[in-house]
Amino acid sequence: MSDIILRGTFGNNSGRIFVANTHDTVNQAFEYHKTTPVMTAALGRALTGAAMMGSMLKGENDLLTITVKGDGPGAGLTVTADSKARVKGYVYNPVADMPLKPNGKLDVAGALGFGNMTVIKDLGLKEPYVGQIPLVSGEIAEDLTYYFAKSEQVPSAVALGVLVDRDYTVKQSGGFIIQMLPNAEDEMIDALEEKMRTLPSITQMLEKGMSCEDIMNETVGSFDPVIMDKIPVEYYCNCNRERVEKALVSVGREELEDILKKDKKATLHCHFCNKDYLFSEDDIRNILNRQ
Numbered sequence: 408m409s410d411i412i413l414r415g416t417f418g419n420n421s422g423r424i425f426v427a428n429t430h431d432t433v434n435q436a437f438e439y440h441k442t443t444p445v446m447t448a449a450l451g452r453a454l455t456g457a458a459m460m461g462s463m464l465k466g467e468n469d470l471l472t473i474t475v476k477g478d479g480p481g482a483g484l485t486v487t488a489d490s491k492a493r494v495k496g497y498v499y500n501p502v503a504d505m506p507l508k509p510n511g512k513l514d515v516a517g518a519l520g521f522g523n524m525t526v527i528k529d530l531g532l533k534e535p536y537v538g539q540i541p542l543v544s545g546e547i548a549e550d551l552t553y554y555f556a557k558s559e560q561v562p563s564a565v566a567l568g569v570l571v572d573r574d575y576t577v578k579q580s581g582g583f584i585i586q587m588l589p590n591a592e593d594e595m596i597d598a599l600e601e602k603m604r605t606l607p608s609i610t611q612m613l614e615k616g617m618s619c620e621d622i623m624n625e626t627v628g629s630f631d632p633v634i635m636d637k638i639p640v641e642y643y644c645n646c647n648r649e650r651v652e653k654a655l656v657s658v659g660r661e662e663l664e665d666i667l668k669k670d671k672k673a674t675l676h677c678h679f680c681n682k683d684y685l686f687s688e689d690d691i692r693n694i695l696n697r698q
Contacts, residue, residue, distance in 0.1 A: 409431065409639065410427070410428055410429050410430060410431050410432050410639065410640035410641065411427070411428055411619060411637055411638065411639055411640060412425055412426065412427045412458060412459055412462050412492055412619075412636075412637070412638040412640055413425070413426045413427075413619040413620065413623055413634055413636070413637055413638075414462060414634070414635050414636040414637075414638060415623060415627075415632045415633055415634045415635055416632070416633050416635060417627040417630040417631060417632040417633070418591060418592075418595050418627070418630040418631070419631070420588070420590075421587070421588050421590045421591040421592065421595065422585060422586060422587050422588055422591055422595070422599075422627065422630065423585075423586050423588065424583060424584070424585045424586075424623060424626065424627055424632060425459040425462065425463075425583060425584045426581070426582075426583045426619040426622045426623050426626075427455050427458055427459050427581050427582050427583070427619070427640060428580070428581045428613065428618075428619055428640075429451070429454060429455045429458060429580045429581055429582070429640055430577055430578075430579060430580045430581070430613075431641075431642075432454060432455075432458070432494060432580070432640050432641060432642045433447070433450070433451035433454055433455070433569055433577045433580040433642075434576055434577040434580075435642035436450055436451065436454060436495075436496060436642055437450075437451075437575070437576060437577055439497075439642075439679075439680050439681050440497060440498065440501045440681065441501060442498060442501040442502075443501065443502055443503060443504045443575075444513055444571040444575060445481070445503065445504060445505050445513045445514060445515060445517075445518045446481055446498045446500070446501050446502075446503055446518060447569060447571050447575070447577065448513045448515050448569040448571060449475075449481060449484060449498060449515045449518060449519060449547065450484055450486070450496055450497070450498050451567075451569035451577065451580045452515065452546075452547040452548065452567040452568070452569055452582070453473055453475065453484055453486045453496060453547055454486050454488075454494045454496050454642075455567050455569075455580060455581060455582040456473070456547060456548070456551050456565065456567055456582060456584075457471060457473050457486045457487065457488040457494050457496070458488050458492045458494045458640045459492075459582065459583075459584050460473075460488060460526075460551075460584075461488025461489055461490060461491070461492050461493070461494065462488075462490065462491075462492045462636075462638050464489070464490035464528070464530070465490065465530075466490060466530060466531055467490060468489075468490075468531055469489065469490045469528065469529065469530050469531065470487060470488075470489055470528075470529040471487065471488045471489075471526070471527070471528050471529075472485065472486070472487045472525075472526070472527040472529075473485070473486050473487075473524065473525070473526050473527075474524070474525045474527075475519060475522065475523075475524050475525075475542065475545075475547075475550075476522045476523060476525075477519035477520035477521060477522030477542060477545060478520040478521050478522055479503070479505075479516075479517060479518050479519045479520025479521075479522075479545070480500060480503040480504070480505070480518060480520075481498060481499065481500050481503040481518035481519050481520070482498075482499035482500045482503070482519075483498070483499045483519065483522065484496060484497065484498040484499060484519075485497060485678075491638070491639075492638045492639065492640045492641075493640075493641055493642075493643035494640065494641075494642060494643065495642060495643060495644045495645075495679040495680070496679065497678045497679055503518050504518075505517045505518045513569075513571070515545060515546050515547065516544055516545030516546050517545075518545075519542065519545040520545065521541075521542060521545070522541075522542050522545075523539055523540060523541050523542060524539070524540050524541075524542055524550050524551075524554060525537065525538070525539045526538045526539075526554055526558065538554060538557075538558030538559070539558075540553055540554050540557055540558065547567055548565045548566055548567040548582070549565070551563075551565045551567075551584075552564065552565045555586070561586050561587070562586070562587045562596070563584060563585065563586045563587070564583075564584070564585040564599070564603050565582070565583075565584050565585075566582050566583050566606075566608070566609045567581075567582035567609065568580070568581060568582060568608055568609035568610035568613070569610070570610040570613070570614065578614075579610045579613040579614055580610075580613075581609050581610075581613050581619075581622075582609055583609065583622060583623075583626060585599065585626060585627065587599075595630060598629070599627070599630075602626065606625070606626065609622070612625065620634070644677065644679045644680035644682075646677040646679065646680060646682060648684055651675045651677070651684040652684075652686070652694065654675060655673060655675060655686060655691075655694065656694060656698070660695065660698055663691055663694060663695055664695065666691060667688065667691050667692070667695070671687075671688045672685065672686060672687050672688055672690075672691070673685075673686045673691060674686070
């Protein structure tokens with residue numbers, strides 16, 4: 408099944424919902440980064456949340472970046488998403504590991520530790536929008552829920568989950584975001600809060616074979632949901648030699664001459680897809696000659 412986000416409204420346009428299945432996307436991230444199960448879960452949750460938040464962006468070139476920095480062994484992560492729900496990301500310590508929690512679940516909060524989450528929205532304005540919150544749980548979903556309430560003043564319920572298989576590949580991955588709009592009635596908000604308390608986890612629903620439509624009906628089915636869009640999700644790294652060369656040029660003539668003198672070559676690494684770009688002595692001379 409190819410990855411998808413369903414975007415819908417419910418309660419006569421008094422709420423909106425995003426439901427995502429991100430299995431292939433998160434498995435691609437695992438293939439690139441060879442993360443431990445707990446870091447796969449951390450990165451997968453963040454990628455899933457970012458994909459849904461990216462799909463909320465209006466402009467063609469709008470970009471969303473989420474960074475988490477913590478004092479745990481995993482240290483943190485960075486993910487980005489565009490308005491087409493194309494995502495990429497990496498964790499700062501892919502080999503960080505943690506014992507399972509007493510309930511048998513991966514300890515993402517323990518791996519990330521105490522710290523903060525920053526959400527940057529580059530909407531093509533002079534200054535990007537920046538919202539920062541302290542990590543309230545480190546489990547990513549609760550932190551995004553808090554971010555929406557604190558920085559965007561939008562009451563939201565966020566669920567994110569990644570189930571890692573025995574061979575460390577991704578078995579299930581997905582999530583949902585439910586948001587109440589200003590015209591939402593208290594009765595509906597109360598009913599939804601009650602529903603959230605008894606809802607199975609997102610990975611349990613995916614393991615049962617439930618589709619995004621099934622999950623939408625399971626969560627807000629009693630409030631007449633209407634599907635507005637089906638948005639494909641993919642792991643997409645837009646690095647290429649030309650872009651990387653521009654980064655090399657940006658270090659300045661003096662620095663390039665220093666590289667030439669000391670190392671005779673330069674290797675630039677893309678954190679998002681783990682690709683290395685080698686620039687030989689001739690390549691660097693050619694760059695200098697063009698300046």
